[in-house]
Amino acid sequence: MSAIAIKAENLSKAYMTGQISHGTLIRDFESWLAKVRKKGDPYGKIDQIKNLSSNATIWALKNINFEIAKGETIAITGDNGAGKSTLLKILSRVTLPTTGKITVNGRITSLLEIGAGFHPELTGRENIFLYGAMLGMRKSQIKNHFDEITHFADIEGHLETPVKRYSSGMYMRLAFSVAAHLDSEILIIDEIMAVGDSSFQKKCLDKIKNLSKENGKTILLVSHNAKNIQSLCSREIGLVN
Incomplete structure (x- = not known):
């Protein structure tokens, strides 16, 4: 049995212009659910994004590597916009990484x-x-x-x-x-x-x-x-x- 609870390998997440992250996981999940149901995004407006070209790529996370052992209590820190919420979305399976791999051994509950x-x-x-x-x-x-x-x-x-x-x-x-x-x-x-x-x-x-x-x-x-x-x-x- 692995002693590792979570392992990230070269984990990256990119958003294209028009894919809007709203800052909270529940809002991003509701936007994703609306897309699946072929409804309009309840929060997103393209014209809210400023100074970006039509093919701009925004890297919320890039080449992240870490291991967390079972039983550890770990703080995820960083300034606003550093990618904390994006990382939690990936761990909670709300979104997938663009590249890289995340391995989770165990059931996750996300508050x-x-x-x-x-x-x-x-x-x-x-x-x-x-x-x-x-x-x-x-x-x-x-x-x-x-x-x-x-x-x-x-x-x-x-x-x-x-x-x-x-x-x-x-x-x-x-x-x-x-x-x-x-x-x-x-x-x-x-x-x-x-x-x-x-x-x-x-x-x-x-x-x-x-x-x-x-x-x-x-x-x-x-x-x-x-x-x-x-x-x-x-x-x-x-x-x-």
Whole structure:
């Protein structure tokens, strides 16, 4: 059995003029889904791209190489536009690399944008099952972890309330809790620590540490918070423009 969770070999991703990356994985996924359904891009407008020729190629990633061992907690760092979201899209199988190879040993759960899979008219209870299914969890798994999910999110008294009435903090707590209790080997977390109160941020940090040390999960964390990176991660993979 391989001790490597993720390996990238000469990984590159190019976009042509007219292929617009929107900055968040969920928006790029929705644009991809609209294309598959032969509908218009809900976000993209060609005239938003400035100073590019009709055959311009933009390299979001170029010749990226790294290995991540099973059980490591790794920070993905870099300035805006360095390719962090593109790398996460490739790892999450939302998009394919233009050249190179990515090898993943294990199931991946990606927490890309807080509450992106929630339906506002459904209750907290219903959204746990909906969001869990979107993240790849079977109904039996959700039932097995249901009490843990609701207790960690601290929403036991609001399970029958439609999530449209939840605060942004409640959204975050529930979304993180569902993702953190999935039975997967690799967890990708994209800037979730930017929202939520300090007490829940600490709770999330402690949970991530626990998932790595006690459950042996491999964790990739995108963050601009140097303190969080130092606290959680054994090393970082830095992307440059």
